Amino acid sequence: MHLFGLNLSQLLVVLWRGSIEHAQDDNPTTWPFTVLHDNVVWQTHGASIAGAGLYLPVCLESRVPCNPAEKISSGYKAVEYLVYIFGLCPALLYGLLPQNFYYHFCKLVFATRVVHQHHKFKDNLLAAHQAFLEFVHEFEILYYECKLTCLHFVRPCIHALTHIVPEHFCLGSLTELSQWTMEQTIGNLGEEIQLHSDLYANLSQRAIEHARANALYAIAPDLFPVTRKQPSGACDAGDKYVLLGPCKRHEMSTSTSDTFKRFSDLHHWRMKNGDSLSVDRFARLLLPNGQIAQSWWQERKRPAEELALQGTSHFAEVLYFFLVIKDDLQYTLAAVKMFGAADPQMSEESYGTLHVCKYLGRNGVEVIDAKWIMGVVGMVPFKNVCGEANMLRVCSTLQLKK
Known part of the structure; x- marks a missing residue:
């Protein structure tokens, strides 16, 4: 720390x-x-x-x-x-x-x-x-x-x-031995003190009980199943992905519907004539890592957050999340605007720490499987020495499942 x-x-x-x-x-x-x-x-x-x-x-x-x-x-x-x-x-x-x-x-x-x-x-x-x-x-x-x-x-x-x-x-990992972890633990133990007349004995006993519980959890994690209480209106998408509200009926725009049709063809979904392209869109998605991906639809007042997708370092701005039910199976999808590939010269000159990607906007609208999303990152506007405006990725590289 x-x-x-x-x-x-x-x-x-x-x-x-x-x-x-x-x-x-x-x-x-x-x-x-x-x-x-x-x-x-x-x-x-x-x-x-x-x-x-x-x-x-x-x-x-x-x-x-x-x-x-x-x-x-x-x-x-x-x-x-x-x-x-x-x-x-x-x-x-x-x-x-x-x-x-x-x-x-x-x-x-x-x-x-x-x-x-x-x-x-x-x-x-x-x-x-x-x-x-x-x-x-x-x-x-x-x-x-x-x-x-x-x-x-x-x-x-x-x-x-x-x-x-x-x-x-x-x-072992020094992340778990850092002062942040110790300070958080001290604060948690302090909140549990109940017997102030014998302060240190009570604190020691609480620490012993935590150590015993941690030892049991390390030996048999199934003894302590983790259960999350989902908020009202949430929809479990499976694999620890959870769609969060607000939710609203939405008619796809022309560009999004064309992209969705390409996505359907790629996955061999046959669209019948007259099939509705109205979907229930969701504003947020809870990821397995605990982050909540916000959408442009709900967060228009501030710059939208960007997503890191699995595979080859792709990044995107999410427009909204939606569900598709096909052959009794539920698919969680996302309409996104993609960023281009990172500038290889800048990546090389910065020892792989600076990834500058051009925002594709309307030309980069895609429909993806929401479970390709690995994390939420920040894309900060960046101007290179020539003054050309691009977007900067400020987090470490993640990778897109094909």
Whole structure:
């Protein structure tokens, strides 16, 4: 929590701003990496961070980073630093940081995103470890430059990166050992205290009971079946997908109906002449990962959220969800507007951390199986160095089931 959310983030910001302690005869304006030193650039950078909050998923709405040019020295939270540095900076610093510094920074972003995932593969962890090692080695070359007056740039948090992945193999996922988990557990135990006359004995007993329950759950998970109480109007779509209201009868538009006919032909559904193209559309979809995908139909007042689909890194803006019953089987579908493929050059230049996709709009209307949806991501408007407006994906790559 503190390593990435505070120590590293704060170090990078003071380096880019040139506000770190330095020798009197060593002017920060001569450093190639102080790209945020100019106050106008810093104010513009801060406004871009604040503006990006409109496009982040609802699940991050309470943790959207504030404008760092105004709030960074007055209680900027660790989770704000994480979204700011490791979510948005690969786009905001593209074309601003010199290419060698930018690629070096993106190695840190790539590795940090890997170790913060709840489910990791060994190959990904090894790749993250390699990126961490290269980042630490190159940090001394690029920033410290073997100058005694800059030795304090290499703080202990830089060396700590070399231990992150080995500790994963020794202790398990560090996500479960982070301070966030501990603080949440302490808060939950505190809420359960009933006997205030013997506070610590009561707290110890509650902790013991939780440990026993967790041990039983690890041995036999079926002893504790997870049951979700569905809200009124919800429709269970199977495979842990749940359609949520509001629900309303809807007549498909021409473009959507044409797309639906192509989808029907692809799945060998024979449409009879006169078949109605009126459907019951739903506003939201609860995903297996706990996220709720909102639709453009219900969320017109704010920028719509985007979806990550299984397979080949496809992203889409959902218009609405709807049900189709065919041969006594129920299918949960979604009408979406697709994004184009990610720019390969930008992906390569950013160590795979920046994915810029062009929004296809009306030309990209498709009907898909709603169970292809893997997660909700944010697509932040992005302008490259040529000024061309595209869309930026700020989360790690997910993949489309064919």
